[in-house]
Amino acid sequence: MSAPAFGLLLDVDGPIASPVSRTVAVESIGRDLVLMANAGIPVIFNTGRSDAFIAEQVVPVLRAAELEPATPVYTVSEKGAVWAEVTPEGLGEVSVDAELKLPDALSEDVRELVAERFSELMFFDETKRAMVSVEQHVHVPSERYLRAQEEFDAAVPALLKKHGLEEVRIDPTIISTDVEHQRLGKDLGASRSLELLAERDIHPQAWYTMGDSRTDYAMADWLHEQGHTVRHVDVRPADGVPETEYPVLVSETGAIHDEAGAEFLHRWAASL
Template identity: 35%
Template sequence: MQHMKERLGEGVVDEVYFFDVDGVITVPDSRQFDREIMEDIARRLSQGEPVILNTGRSISWIQTRIIARLIHAHNLKDNSSLANLFVVGEKGGTWLTLDEDGLMHEHRDDSISVPQDLQDEVRLVVEERFPKTMFFDRTKHTMISVEMNEVNDRRYEGELSLEAFERDQIRLVEVLGEILKKRGLDKILEIDPTTIATDIQNKKVGKDFAARKAIAWLEAKGFKSERFVAVGDSKSDLATAEELHNNGYDVQFVFVGAESDREDIQRGNPVFPIFFPEGKFNKGTVEFLRRKTSQVL
């Protein structure tokens, strides 16, 4: 398969970054954005470099929490800079592009949506059995997401932690598995527990499915690069790097997640380089970005 350098236009960049969002550019417990990481993203966009956000989040959440922040908190008001950002939401079910005039264009793949009555059943389970640690995300269009409540939510002050969520998440996954099996949907839908959420999604979607949309966008925009970096905090994020590698690209995966997951990834003997920062989650992302900056200097 041809390398990107041979088949794209003239928009040469040193590296293309793929970032997961939660736990990678945000603090897992508080969901607050890491300012240093956001400034790095804003700098790359303003320098004409493409940045890909590959997340399970909804497009509406990305618009209000990330793009608005880039514009107002990080002074990224040049529309041509924002046009270098590509967001894949719901693990490939939705995606967002911005044009040179700063207009946002939302896209959705309705063929992979989950049944409405299943959404209703899961919402009731969450509201009745796990209200102190998680909530049903009503902003999703093509998947179901049950997300960890924010630690700074005063309703659950002193009762909520990442550990408490993880305990309830184990129980939730068991319940969801029973629901899918009872409905005969376990052949087409799957459960994906991540750092701060539990998703029910079509088996077609995933970080690899989303990465293919990003690759198509890069080609359409005329970007080319010899190096790619994918940053994630869950084992499922490894699929981003695998998809890039399978398409013939030189990729490095940066894993900033839990120690137990790091061991699983290493046992898988990946065929591309993986960097494990000492820091976890957003601290690991900052550590890697600083390391890259010092190498350039």
């Protein structure tokens, strides 16, 4: 088997799913992802999202675009703690790293915290298997959510202390907060991704990574450190593009989020 010309490691919120609607809203995204996957290009969703989100929001789009069986498509969810193959029928067997799973008692306390103080602005994500997450309600204005998020984030350390949890960090995004084991991250997701492909003797010649935040650079950093050729796409460069030892690409049209993601996916699909 010849090595694929490239592989894709894709954050989901932002580049693939709209951070506004939380759906795959740009029609060409599913079509171009499937065109590449059916041609043997590895497509891996390296995301903080749960496997349930991928099953509900991403798999139907790929199915509609006629994803073929046995394509090299995976989700590495919850920043490396959970992983599964993506098929036209749905997800294969879901694996969870038990060492990185936060205790159920913490989940219960965070759920209660949200219910008592923040339920009008955010919800507890019941689909997470390893981390503990809350997310902005779609109908809530961003500025209102972000004010409440600061208050929520400030309340979490007391819960971590209550449960004697030290190797845990609080990671806020523009629409959510993840409470997670400190080993989780897009670099761990990248490592898991290559392990999954190696099990099938798939070794891409190069990589494209894509994300909408500074933390997403960690997957490109890891690939570069391991000696892989990589280019990173930043679909929300307003946060500032850091200096890197590999190329960083941004939309030439000024598009951001999933519209920028769609531009690059279409370009790569057309290159095959």
